[in-house]
Amino acid sequence: MKYNVIDGLKYTQQHEWARPEDGTAVVGLSDYAQDKLGEIVFVELPDIGAEVEAGKSAAVIESVKAVADLYAPVDGKVTEVNEALLDQPEVINQDPYGEGWVFKVEVKDESQLDKLMDKPAYEEFIIKEEEEE
Amino acid sequence: MGETKKTPFYERHVAQNGKIVDYSGWLLPVQFPQGLVEEVHDTRNRATIFDVSHMGEVSVEGKDAEAYLQKILTNDISKLKDKAITYSPVCYPNGGVVDDILIYRINSEEYLLVVNAANTDKDYEWFQENCFGDVKLQNLSSEYAQIALQGPNSESILQELTDISLADMKFYRFQANVSVAGVNSIVSRTGYTGEDGFEVYCKNEGALTLWDAVWEAGQKKELRPAGLGARDVLRLEASLPLYGHELSQDITPLQAGLNRFVALDKQDPFIGQEALQKQKQEGFNRKLFGLEMLERGVPREGYLVMAGKDEIGWISSGSYSPTLDKFIAMAFLDPEVAKQGEEVDVAIRKRTYRAKITKMPFYRRDK
Numbered sequence: 001m002k003y004n005v006i007d008g009l010k011y012t013q014q015h016e017w018a019r020p021e022d023g024t025a026v027v028g029l030s031d032y033a034q035d036k037l038g039e040i041v042f043v044e045l046p047d048i049g050a051e052v053e054a055g056k057s058a059a060v061i062e063s064v065k066a067v068a069d070l071y072a073p074v075d076g077k078v079t080e081v082n083e084a085l086l087d088q089p090e091v092i093n094q095d096p097y098g099e100g101w102v103f104k105v106e107v108k109d110e111s112q113l114d115k116l117m118d119k120p121a122y123e124e125f126i127i128k129e130e131e132e133e
Numbered sequence: 134m135g136e137t138k139k140t141p142f143y144e145r146h147v148a149q150n151g152k153i154v155d156y157s158g159w160l161l162p163v164q165f166p167q168g169l170v171e172e173v174h175d176t177r178n179r180a181t182i183f184d185v186s187h188m189g190e191v192s193v194e195g196k197d198a199e200a201y202l203q204k205i206l207t208n209d210i211s212k213l214k215d216k217a218i219t220y221s222p223v224c225y226p227n228g229g230v231v232d233d234i235l236i237y238r239i240n241s242e243e244y245l246l247v248v249n250a251a252n253t254d255k256d257y258e259w260f261q262e263n264c265f266g267d268v269k270l271q272n273l274s275s276e277y278a279q280i281a282l283q284g285p286n287s288e289s290i291l292q293e294l295t296d297i298s299l300a301d302m303k304f305y306r307f308q309a310n311v312s313v314a315g316v317n318s319i320v321s322r323t324g325y326t327g328e329d330g331f332e333v334y335c336k337n338e339g340a341l342t343l344w345d346a347v348w349e350a351g352q353k354k355e356l357r358p359a360g361l362g363a364r365d366v367l368r369l370e371a372s373l374p375l376y377g378h379e380l381s382q383d384i385t386p387l388q389a390g391l392n393r394f395v396a397l398d399k400q401d402p403f404i405g406q407e408a409l410q411k412q413k414q415e416g417f418n419r420k421l422f423g424l425e426m427l428e429r430g431v432p433r434e435g436y437l438v439m440a441g442k443d444e445i446g447w448i449s450s451g452s453y454s455p456t457l458d459k460f461i462a463m464a465f466l467d468p469e470v471a472k473q474g475e476e477v478d479v480a481i482r483k484r485t486y487r488a489k490i491t492k493m494p495f496y497r498r499d500k
Contacts (some may be wrong), residue, residue: 020184039170041453044482060482063326063430064169065362065451086429 004031005123007092010073010119014055016039017097018073020113021104025074027062027085028101032126034093037063041128043089045081046103052078054112061086070102081105140186141278141340145348154249157251159187162360172363173370173455174324177431177498182195185325185332185479186340189253189274190437193244196267200401202236205263207403208385209396213238218305218321221257221394222386226404228412229382232256232375234389235323237307247298249376263404271447278340283330283367286354291331293350295320299331315339325364327371327496340453366452372423372463372494375483378434378449379421379463386463387412390421390493419465421444423493424479431484432462432479439478439485448479454495461495462488 012027015033029095040108051060052072059070078084078126081103082128085091107113117125138161140434146153151162161184165172175181178356186361193202203208208221217238223231233251237245242371248256257272264270283292299322302308302383307321316339335343348356365375374380381388386395387409396403397410432451437444451462461480471477471490 038164039453040169042429064366064455065163067431067433 001123001126003035003126004097005119007119008115009097011125012071012073012121013118014069014071015075017070018038018113018116020022020107023107024079024104025076025107026057026101026104027070027073029070029092029096030122031096033068034096034100037061037066037068037122039064040089040092043092045083045085045087045100047080048081050078052076052105056104061102062088067114073084073116074105074107074109076106076108078103078105140184141337142184142186142280142344145341145344146184146358146372149496151358151360154361155327156361156410157187157249157311159250160262161187162358163360164360165358167291167357169360169366170453170455171361171470172357175357175364176284176328176356176359176363176367177456178285179355179357180282180286180290180330180351181357181363182344182351183281183283183359183364184279185281186278186280187250187254189248189272190244190277190279190334191248191257191260192269192271192273192335193246193260194242194269194271195267196242197268198217198242198244201263201265201268203285203399203401204403205260206234206236207395207405208236210236210238215240216306216308218307218323221261222380224368224386224403225382226405228385228387228405228408229375230380230386231259231382232241233376233380233386237319237321239309252376252446264412267490274433275335277334278337278343280333280344280347280353281324282325282333282351283324283328283355283359285329286351286356287328290318290347290351290354290356291333291428292348292453304329308357310385311339315344316343316346320345325373326367327373365450366455367462368457369450369452369463370454370494370496372420372496374463384419385409385417385464388417388420416468418467419468420471422446422453422464422466422471422473423495424461424462424464424477424488425490425491425495426460427476427487427489429460430479430481431460432464432481432486435478437480438464438488439480441472443470445477459495463493466490
Protein backbone atom coordinates (compact mmCIF):
# COMPACT_ATOMS: atom_id res chain seq x y z
CA MET A 1 0.00 0.00 0.00
CA LYS A 2 1.38 3.32 -1.16
CA TYR A 3 -0.55 5.22 1.52
CA ASN A 4 -0.23 4.96 5.25
CA VAL A 5 -3.38 3.61 6.95
CA ILE A 6 -3.18 3.28 10.72
CA ASP A 7 -4.66 0.50 12.80
CA GLY A 8 -7.13 1.50 15.52
CA LEU A 9 -8.60 4.47 13.64
CA LYS A 10 -12.00 4.67 11.97
CA TYR A 11 -12.23 6.00 8.40
CA THR A 12 -14.99 7.68 6.39
CA GLN A 13 -15.67 7.45 2.66
CA GLN A 14 -14.64 11.11 2.38
CA HIS A 15 -11.22 10.17 3.80
CA GLU A 16 -11.46 11.56 7.30
CA TRP A 17 -10.17 9.52 10.22
CA ALA A 18 -11.57 9.44 13.75
CA ARG A 19 -9.82 8.23 16.86
CA PRO A 20 -12.05 7.54 19.90
CA GLU A 21 -10.63 9.15 23.05
CA ASP A 22 -12.56 9.44 26.37
CA GLY A 23 -16.02 10.06 24.94
CA THR A 24 -14.70 12.27 22.16
CA ALA A 25 -13.31 11.59 18.70
CA VAL A 26 -10.16 13.20 17.37
CA VAL A 27 -10.69 13.95 13.66
CA GLY A 28 -8.23 14.45 10.82
CA LEU A 29 -7.53 13.84 7.16
CA SER A 30 -6.14 10.49 5.95
CA ASP A 31 -2.71 10.15 4.39
CA TYR A 32 -4.39 9.27 1.10
CA ALA A 33 -6.48 12.47 1.21
CA GLN A 34 -3.55 14.74 2.03
CA ASP A 35 -1.55 13.18 -0.80
CA LYS A 36 -4.38 13.71 -3.29
CA LEU A 37 -4.85 17.32 -2.21
CA GLY A 38 -1.18 18.20 -2.44
CA GLU A 39 0.53 20.98 -0.54
CA ILE A 40 -1.93 22.27 2.04
CA VAL A 41 -1.76 26.05 2.49
CA PHE A 42 -4.87 26.95 4.47
CA VAL A 43 -7.19 25.48 7.08
CA GLU A 44 -10.52 26.89 8.25
CA LEU A 45 -11.41 25.40 11.64
CA PRO A 46 -14.86 25.05 13.23
CA ASP A 47 -15.70 27.13 16.31
CA ILE A 48 -15.34 25.45 19.67
CA GLY A 49 -18.84 24.58 20.83
CA ALA A 50 -20.21 24.36 17.30
CA GLU A 51 -22.58 21.46 16.64
CA VAL A 52 -21.37 19.38 13.72
CA GLU A 53 -23.34 16.76 11.88
CA ALA A 54 -22.05 13.47 10.49
CA GLY A 55 -21.42 13.79 6.76
CA LYS A 56 -21.67 17.61 6.81
CA SER A 57 -18.76 19.99 6.31
CA ALA A 58 -17.05 20.91 9.58
CA ALA A 59 -13.77 22.40 8.35
CA VAL A 60 -12.17 23.51 5.08
CA ILE A 61 -8.75 22.39 3.89
CA GLU A 62 -7.15 24.17 0.94
CA SER A 63 -4.19 23.15 -1.13
CA VAL A 64 -2.58 25.36 -3.77
CA LYS A 65 -5.01 24.13 -6.39
CA ALA A 66 -8.07 22.86 -4.53
CA VAL A 67 -10.60 23.62 -1.82
CA ALA A 68 -11.80 20.55 0.13
CA ASP A 69 -14.38 20.16 2.86
CA LEU A 70 -13.55 18.09 5.88
CA TYR A 71 -16.75 16.31 6.91
CA ALA A 72 -17.62 15.44 10.47
CA PRO A 73 -17.53 11.66 10.99
CA VAL A 74 -20.12 11.82 13.80
CA ASP A 75 -22.73 14.20 15.25
CA GLY A 76 -21.65 16.24 18.23
CA LYS A 77 -20.22 19.37 19.78
CA VAL A 78 -16.69 20.51 18.90
CA THR A 79 -14.58 20.51 22.07
CA GLU A 80 -11.15 21.44 20.77
CA VAL A 81 -9.49 22.62 17.54
CA ASN A 82 -5.89 22.38 16.41
CA GLU A 83 -5.02 26.08 16.23
CA ALA A 84 -1.41 25.31 15.30
CA LEU A 85 -2.70 24.46 11.82
CA LEU A 86 -3.69 28.09 11.21
CA ASP A 87 -0.04 29.06 10.93
CA GLN A 88 1.32 25.72 9.79
CA PRO A 89 -1.31 23.97 7.67
CA GLU A 90 1.43 21.92 5.99
CA VAL A 91 1.63 19.84 9.18
CA ILE A 92 -1.36 17.92 7.78
CA ASN A 93 0.86 16.82 4.88
CA GLN A 94 3.75 15.95 7.16
CA ASP A 95 1.91 14.14 9.96
CA PRO A 96 -1.73 13.54 9.03
CA TYR A 97 -2.46 11.12 11.89
CA GLY A 98 -0.51 12.95 14.59
CA GLU A 99 0.27 16.66 14.79
CA GLY A 100 -2.01 17.20 11.81
CA TRP A 101 -5.26 16.41 13.68
CA VAL A 102 -7.95 19.01 12.97
CA PHE A 103 -10.59 19.00 15.74
CA LYS A 104 -12.13 16.97 18.55
CA VAL A 105 -15.82 16.27 18.79
CA GLU A 106 -17.95 14.90 21.63
CA VAL A 107 -19.41 11.57 20.56
CA LYS A 108 -23.15 11.40 21.21
CA ASP A 109 -23.81 8.10 19.52
CA GLU A 110 -21.06 5.45 19.62
CA SER A 111 -22.81 3.46 16.89
CA GLN A 112 -21.90 6.18 14.37
CA LEU A 113 -18.24 5.37 14.96
CA ASP A 114 -18.86 1.64 14.69
CA LYS A 115 -20.29 2.10 11.21
CA LEU A 116 -17.09 3.66 9.89
CA MET A 117 -14.38 1.62 8.14
CA ASP A 118 -11.49 -0.04 9.92
CA LYS A 119 -7.99 -0.30 8.42
CA PRO A 120 -8.55 -3.30 6.09
CA ALA A 121 -11.89 -1.95 4.85
CA TYR A 122 -10.45 1.51 4.21
CA GLU A 123 -7.43 0.11 2.36
CA GLU A 124 -9.77 -1.79 0.11
CA PHE A 125 -11.83 1.36 -0.38
CA ILE A 126 -8.77 3.37 -1.46
CA ILE A 127 -7.65 0.68 -3.89
CA LYS A 128 -11.09 0.74 -5.54
CA GLU A 129 -11.09 4.51 -5.72
CA GLU A 130 -7.62 4.53 -7.29
CA GLU A 131 -8.74 2.02 -9.90
CA GLU A 132 -11.74 4.12 -10.83
CA GLU A 133 -9.58 7.16 -11.46
CA MET B 134 -15.64 19.45 -27.62
CA GLY B 135 -14.20 16.48 -29.55
CA GLU B 136 -12.29 13.60 -28.06
CA THR B 137 -9.14 14.17 -26.08
CA LYS B 138 -5.81 14.38 -27.85
CA LYS B 139 -2.39 13.19 -26.73
CA THR B 140 0.75 15.15 -27.43
CA PRO B 141 3.87 13.26 -28.66
CA PHE B 142 5.18 13.45 -25.06
CA TYR B 143 2.23 11.80 -23.35
CA GLU B 144 4.06 8.54 -22.56
CA ARG B 145 6.94 10.51 -21.03
CA HIS B 146 4.55 12.25 -18.61
CA VAL B 147 3.01 8.94 -17.62
CA ALA B 148 6.48 7.43 -17.10
CA GLN B 149 7.32 10.36 -14.78
CA ASN B 150 4.11 9.70 -12.81
CA GLY B 151 2.56 12.97 -13.93
CA LYS B 152 -1.06 13.47 -12.92
CA ILE B 153 -2.84 13.72 -16.25
CA VAL B 154 -5.84 16.00 -16.82
CA ASP B 155 -7.94 17.04 -19.79
CA TYR B 156 -6.97 20.63 -20.60
CA SER B 157 -8.86 22.17 -23.51
CA GLY B 158 -9.17 18.72 -25.05
CA TRP B 159 -5.52 17.78 -24.50
CA LEU B 160 -4.26 15.15 -22.06
CA LEU B 161 -1.50 16.97 -20.20
CA PRO B 162 0.25 16.66 -16.82
CA VAL B 163 -1.06 19.08 -14.20
CA GLN B 164 1.66 18.12 -11.74
CA PHE B 165 4.41 15.62 -10.97
CA PRO B 166 5.12 13.75 -7.72
CA GLN B 167 7.44 16.46 -6.35
CA GLY B 168 4.39 18.74 -6.25
CA LEU B 169 3.46 22.11 -7.65
CA VAL B 170 5.36 24.13 -5.05
CA GLU B 171 8.64 22.31 -5.81
CA GLU B 172 8.02 22.68 -9.53
CA VAL B 173 7.72 26.44 -9.10
CA HIS B 174 10.97 26.57 -7.10
CA ASP B 175 12.69 24.33 -9.66
CA THR B 176 11.68 26.72 -12.45
CA ARG B 177 12.85 29.83 -10.58
CA ASN B 178 16.12 28.34 -9.35
CA ARG B 179 17.21 25.69 -11.86
CA ALA B 180 15.25 24.55 -14.91
CA THR B 181 12.04 22.75 -15.80
CA ILE B 182 10.64 21.24 -18.96
CA PHE B 183 6.98 21.77 -19.91
CA ASP B 184 4.96 20.16 -22.66
CA VAL B 185 3.18 23.04 -24.37
CA SER B 186 2.27 21.19 -27.54
CA HIS B 187 -1.36 22.12 -26.99
CA MET B 188 -0.61 25.68 -28.10
CA GLY B 189 -1.85 26.43 -31.62
CA GLU B 190 0.31 27.58 -34.54
CA VAL B 191 -0.99 29.46 -37.57
CA SER B 192 1.20 30.57 -40.47
CA VAL B 193 0.46 33.79 -42.34
CA GLU B 194 2.11 34.24 -45.73
CA GLY B 195 1.82 36.59 -48.67
CA LYS B 196 2.45 40.12 -49.89
CA ASP B 197 -0.36 41.52 -47.74
CA ALA B 198 0.60 39.60 -44.61
CA GLU B 199 1.79 42.68 -42.73
CA ALA B 200 -1.24 44.81 -43.67
CA TYR B 201 -3.50 41.95 -42.69
CA LEU B 202 -1.85 41.48 -39.31
CA GLN B 203 -1.99 45.22 -38.69
CA LYS B 204 -5.74 44.95 -39.11
CA ILE B 205 -6.33 42.05 -36.74
CA LEU B 206 -3.72 42.87 -34.08
CA THR B 207 -4.06 45.69 -31.56
CA ASN B 208 -0.27 45.98 -31.37
CA ASP B 209 1.70 47.76 -34.10
CA ILE B 210 3.99 45.32 -35.90
CA SER B 211 5.31 47.75 -38.53
CA LYS B 212 8.61 48.02 -36.67
CA LEU B 213 8.93 44.32 -35.88
CA LYS B 214 12.21 42.98 -37.27
CA ASP B 215 12.89 39.63 -38.89
CA LYS B 216 13.55 36.94 -36.24
CA ALA B 217 11.75 39.05 -33.64
CA ILE B 218 8.58 38.28 -31.70
CA THR B 219 5.89 40.47 -30.26
CA TYR B 220 2.80 39.95 -28.16
CA SER B 221 -0.64 41.22 -29.08
CA PRO B 222 -4.29 40.90 -28.22
CA VAL B 223 -6.71 40.23 -31.07
CA CYS B 224 -10.00 42.07 -30.63
CA TYR B 225 -13.61 42.01 -31.76
CA PRO B 226 -15.08 45.26 -33.11
CA ASN B 227 -16.47 46.00 -29.62
CA GLY B 228 -12.99 45.78 -28.04
CA GLY B 229 -13.60 42.41 -26.37
CA VAL B 230 -10.75 39.95 -26.87
CA VAL B 231 -10.71 37.03 -29.32
CA ASP B 232 -7.34 35.84 -27.99
CA ASP B 233 -3.90 37.04 -26.98
CA ILE B 234 -1.12 35.71 -29.17
CA LEU B 235 2.57 35.79 -30.09
CA ILE B 236 3.65 36.92 -33.55
CA TYR B 237 6.91 35.55 -34.96
CA ARG B 238 8.17 37.53 -37.95
CA ILE B 239 10.19 35.30 -40.27
CA ASN B 240 10.24 38.04 -42.94
CA SER B 241 7.84 40.72 -44.17
CA GLU B 242 5.78 38.15 -46.03
CA GLU B 243 5.98 35.27 -43.60
CA TYR B 244 4.77 35.11 -39.99
CA LEU B 245 3.92 32.48 -37.43
CA LEU B 246 1.18 33.12 -34.88
CA VAL B 247 1.11 31.17 -31.63
CA VAL B 248 -2.35 31.04 -30.08
CA ASN B 249 -4.02 29.61 -26.99
CA ALA B 250 -5.04 25.95 -27.19
CA ALA B 251 -8.64 26.54 -26.16
CA ASN B 252 -9.00 29.28 -28.78
CA THR B 253 -7.24 27.70 -31.76
CA ASP B 254 -10.33 26.80 -33.78
CA LYS B 255 -12.18 30.00 -32.91
CA ASP B 256 -9.10 32.08 -33.77
CA TYR B 257 -8.54 30.37 -37.07
CA GLU B 258 -12.14 31.05 -38.09
CA TRP B 259 -11.73 34.69 -37.06
CA PHE B 260 -8.45 34.99 -38.97
CA GLN B 261 -10.09 33.56 -42.10
CA GLU B 262 -13.21 35.72 -41.83
CA ASN B 263 -11.10 38.87 -41.78
CA CYS B 264 -8.59 37.82 -44.37
CA PHE B 265 -8.00 39.96 -47.48
CA GLY B 266 -5.63 40.39 -50.43
CA ASP B 267 -2.62 38.17 -50.95
CA VAL B 268 -2.63 36.31 -47.64
CA LYS B 269 -2.44 32.57 -47.16
CA LEU B 270 -3.39 31.17 -43.76
CA GLN B 271 -2.56 27.69 -42.55
CA ASN B 272 -3.52 26.08 -39.27
CA LEU B 273 -0.41 24.05 -38.43
CA SER B 274 -1.45 23.29 -34.85
CA SER B 275 -1.79 19.54 -35.29
CA GLU B 276 1.64 19.27 -36.96
CA TYR B 277 3.71 21.01 -34.32
CA ALA B 278 4.91 19.93 -30.91
CA GLN B 279 6.29 22.49 -28.48
CA ILE B 280 8.59 22.27 -25.47
CA ALA B 281 9.10 25.08 -22.98
CA LEU B 282 12.44 24.94 -21.21
CA GLN B 283 12.29 27.49 -18.39
CA GLY B 284 14.61 28.66 -15.66
CA PRO B 285 18.15 30.01 -15.25
CA ASN B 286 19.82 26.75 -16.37
CA SER B 287 17.87 26.64 -19.63
CA GLU B 288 20.48 28.27 -21.83
CA SER B 289 23.32 25.96 -20.82
CA ILE B 290 21.12 22.87 -21.24
CA LEU B 291 19.88 23.80 -24.69
CA GLN B 292 23.29 25.04 -25.83
CA GLU B 293 24.63 21.49 -25.62
CA LEU B 294 22.21 20.45 -28.35
CA THR B 295 22.64 23.16 -30.94
CA ASP B 296 25.36 25.02 -32.86
CA ILE B 297 23.70 28.43 -32.85
CA SER B 298 24.86 30.76 -30.08
CA LEU B 299 22.03 31.04 -27.59
CA ALA B 300 23.91 33.66 -25.58
CA ASP B 301 23.44 35.94 -28.60
CA MET B 302 19.70 35.36 -28.73
CA LYS B 303 17.88 38.13 -26.88
CA PHE B 304 14.53 37.88 -25.14
CA TYR B 305 11.66 37.72 -27.64
CA ARG B 306 13.95 36.77 -30.52
CA PHE B 307 13.93 33.49 -32.42
CA GLN B 308 15.58 31.49 -35.11
CA ALA B 309 13.91 29.04 -37.50
CA ASN B 310 15.45 25.99 -39.13
CA VAL B 311 17.77 25.36 -36.22
CA SER B 312 19.08 21.88 -35.64
CA VAL B 313 18.48 20.89 -32.02
CA ALA B 314 19.74 17.36 -31.37
CA GLY B 315 19.48 16.90 -35.13
CA VAL B 316 15.80 17.89 -35.19
CA ASN B 317 14.78 20.85 -37.35
CA SER B 318 13.30 23.33 -34.89
CA ILE B 319 12.23 26.88 -34.22
CA VAL B 320 13.99 28.15 -31.11
CA SER B 321 12.70 31.26 -29.35
CA ARG B 322 13.73 32.97 -26.16
CA THR B 323 10.24 33.21 -24.72
CA GLY B 324 8.09 31.73 -22.00
CA TYR B 325 5.12 32.11 -19.72
CA THR B 326 6.84 31.91 -16.36
CA GLY B 327 8.60 35.24 -15.82
CA GLU B 328 11.89 33.37 -15.97
CA ASP B 329 14.57 33.21 -18.63
CA GLY B 330 13.97 30.31 -20.98
CA PHE B 331 13.27 28.97 -24.42
CA GLU B 332 10.41 27.54 -26.37
CA VAL B 333 11.30 25.00 -29.02
CA TYR B 334 8.89 24.03 -31.79
CA CYS B 335 9.28 21.07 -34.10
CA LYS B 336 7.19 18.79 -36.27
CA ASN B 337 5.60 15.88 -34.41
CA GLU B 338 7.92 13.36 -36.12
CA GLY B 339 11.05 14.68 -34.43
CA ALA B 340 9.40 15.59 -31.15
CA LEU B 341 10.39 12.62 -29.00
CA THR B 342 14.00 12.78 -30.16
CA LEU B 343 14.04 16.43 -29.16
CA TRP B 344 12.38 15.83 -25.78
CA ASP B 345 14.70 12.96 -24.87
CA ALA B 346 17.78 14.92 -25.88
CA VAL B 347 16.76 17.94 -23.79
CA TRP B 348 15.95 15.66 -20.87
CA GLU B 349 19.30 13.88 -21.15
CA ALA B 350 21.27 17.13 -21.46
CA GLY B 351 19.39 18.50 -18.47
CA GLN B 352 20.29 15.71 -16.08
CA LYS B 353 23.59 17.30 -15.10
CA LYS B 354 21.79 20.59 -14.51
CA GLU B 355 18.95 19.44 -12.30
CA LEU B 356 16.31 19.67 -15.02
CA ARG B 357 12.92 18.42 -13.79
CA PRO B 358 9.48 18.18 -15.33
CA ALA B 359 6.74 20.66 -14.46
CA GLY B 360 3.04 20.68 -15.20
CA LEU B 361 0.16 22.99 -15.95
CA GLY B 362 -0.43 23.76 -12.26
CA ALA B 363 3.04 25.22 -11.82
CA ARG B 364 2.76 27.03 -15.15
CA ASP B 365 -0.40 28.79 -13.95
CA VAL B 366 1.17 29.84 -10.63
CA LEU B 367 4.39 30.99 -12.35
CA ARG B 368 2.50 33.18 -14.80
CA LEU B 369 0.41 34.63 -11.94
CA GLU B 370 3.56 35.51 -9.99
CA ALA B 371 4.87 37.24 -13.13
CA SER B 372 1.41 38.86 -13.60
CA LEU B 373 0.99 37.53 -17.12
CA PRO B 374 -2.65 37.47 -18.25
CA LEU B 375 -4.42 34.21 -19.07
CA TYR B 376 -7.24 34.21 -21.57
CA GLY B 377 -10.54 33.34 -19.89
CA HIS B 378 -9.34 34.99 -16.67
CA GLU B 379 -7.76 38.41 -17.31
CA LEU B 380 -8.91 38.63 -20.93
CA SER B 381 -12.14 37.50 -22.57
CA GLN B 382 -14.77 38.62 -25.04
CA ASP B 383 -16.15 40.73 -22.18
CA ILE B 384 -12.84 42.20 -20.97
CA THR B 385 -10.82 44.58 -23.14
CA PRO B 386 -7.00 44.79 -23.23
CA LEU B 387 -7.21 48.28 -21.69
CA GLN B 388 -9.07 46.93 -18.67
CA ALA B 389 -6.37 44.28 -18.32
CA GLY B 390 -3.72 47.01 -18.30
CA LEU B 391 -2.20 45.96 -21.62
CA ASN B 392 -2.09 49.53 -22.99
CA ARG B 393 1.42 49.19 -24.33
CA PHE B 394 0.24 46.40 -26.64
CA VAL B 395 -2.62 48.48 -28.01
CA ALA B 396 -1.66 51.02 -30.69
CA LEU B 397 -4.70 53.28 -30.43
CA ASP B 398 -3.26 55.64 -33.06
CA LYS B 399 -2.71 53.10 -35.84
CA GLN B 400 -3.21 54.79 -39.23
CA ASP B 401 -5.01 51.88 -40.81
CA PRO B 402 -7.23 50.98 -37.89
CA PHE B 403 -7.24 47.56 -36.33
CA ILE B 404 -10.46 45.74 -35.54
CA GLY B 405 -11.74 47.18 -32.28
CA GLN B 406 -9.67 50.37 -32.44
CA GLU B 407 -12.63 52.72 -32.43
CA ALA B 408 -14.28 50.97 -29.49
CA LEU B 409 -11.04 50.99 -27.51
CA GLN B 410 -10.40 54.68 -28.24
CA LYS B 411 -13.86 55.40 -26.93
CA GLN B 412 -13.26 53.29 -23.85
CA LYS B 413 -9.98 55.08 -23.20
CA GLN B 414 -11.79 58.43 -23.24
CA GLU B 415 -14.84 57.39 -21.28
CA GLY B 416 -13.09 55.15 -18.79
CA PHE B 417 -14.40 51.87 -17.43
CA ASN B 418 -15.72 50.58 -14.16
CA ARG B 419 -13.41 47.58 -13.76
CA LYS B 420 -9.64 47.50 -14.17
CA LEU B 421 -6.99 44.92 -13.30
CA PHE B 422 -5.12 45.34 -10.00
CA GLY B 423 -2.79 43.19 -7.93
CA LEU B 424 -3.79 42.00 -4.47
CA GLU B 425 -1.70 40.62 -1.67
CA MET B 426 -3.48 39.01 1.27
CA LEU B 427 -2.70 40.54 4.65
CA GLU B 428 -4.51 37.71 6.46
CA ARG B 429 -3.92 34.08 5.65
CA GLY B 430 -6.57 33.02 3.14
CA VAL B 431 -6.48 31.72 -0.43
CA PRO B 432 -7.89 34.21 -2.93
CA ARG B 433 -9.50 32.31 -5.78
CA GLU B 434 -11.14 33.15 -9.09
CA GLY B 435 -14.65 34.53 -8.70
CA TYR B 436 -14.36 35.67 -5.07
CA LEU B 437 -15.77 39.14 -4.51
CA VAL B 438 -13.70 42.09 -3.37
CA MET B 439 -15.26 44.57 -0.95
CA ALA B 440 -14.49 48.09 0.27
CA GLY B 441 -16.49 48.25 3.47
CA LYS B 442 -19.97 47.05 2.52
CA ASP B 443 -19.55 47.88 -1.16
CA GLU B 444 -18.69 45.26 -3.70
CA ILE B 445 -15.92 46.76 -5.85
CA GLY B 446 -14.94 43.82 -8.07
CA TRP B 447 -13.85 40.21 -8.34
CA ILE B 448 -10.75 38.06 -8.41
CA SER B 449 -9.73 36.78 -11.84
CA SER B 450 -6.76 34.59 -10.74
CA GLY B 451 -5.37 33.87 -7.30
CA SER B 452 -3.11 31.44 -5.52
CA TYR B 453 -0.50 30.77 -2.94
CA SER B 454 2.79 32.06 -4.32
CA PRO B 455 5.65 29.68 -3.47
CA THR B 456 8.27 32.17 -4.62
CA LEU B 457 7.03 35.01 -2.42
CA ASP B 458 5.47 32.80 0.29
CA LYS B 459 2.39 35.01 0.11
CA PHE B 460 -1.17 34.72 -1.13
CA ILE B 461 -1.60 36.82 -4.25
CA ALA B 462 -4.31 37.58 -6.78
CA MET B 463 -5.20 39.61 -9.80
CA ALA B 464 -8.57 41.29 -9.50
CA PHE B 465 -10.82 43.52 -11.57
CA LEU B 466 -11.72 46.43 -9.32
CA ASP B 467 -13.49 49.77 -9.58
CA PRO B 468 -10.66 52.18 -10.47
CA GLU B 469 -12.54 55.03 -8.76
CA VAL B 470 -12.17 53.26 -5.44
CA ALA B 471 -9.12 51.01 -5.81
CA LYS B 472 -5.79 52.72 -5.25
CA GLN B 473 -2.38 51.17 -4.83
CA GLY B 474 -1.45 50.67 -1.20
CA GLU B 475 -5.05 50.70 0.02
CA GLU B 476 -6.67 47.87 1.90
CA VAL B 477 -9.74 45.96 0.77
CA ASP B 478 -11.56 42.79 1.86
CA VAL B 479 -11.82 39.53 -0.03
CA ALA B 480 -14.97 37.50 0.65
CA ILE B 481 -14.03 33.86 1.20
CA ARG B 482 -16.96 31.67 2.22
CA LYS B 483 -18.43 32.91 5.51
CA ARG B 484 -16.15 35.87 6.21
CA THR B 485 -13.83 38.45 4.69
CA TYR B 486 -10.05 38.62 4.74
CA ARG B 487 -7.91 41.76 4.56
CA ALA B 488 -5.84 42.35 1.43
CA LYS B 489 -3.70 45.18 0.10
CA ILE B 490 -3.71 46.54 -3.44
CA THR B 491 -0.17 46.15 -4.73
CA LYS B 492 1.71 46.85 -7.90
CA MET B 493 2.35 44.16 -10.47
CA PRO B 494 4.27 42.10 -11.41
CA PHE B 495 4.39 40.39 -8.04
CA TYR B 496 7.65 38.76 -9.08
CA ARG B 497 10.37 40.05 -11.39
CA ARG B 498 13.55 38.09 -11.96
CA ASP B 499 16.96 39.69 -11.45
CA LYS B 500 18.56 40.34 -14.79
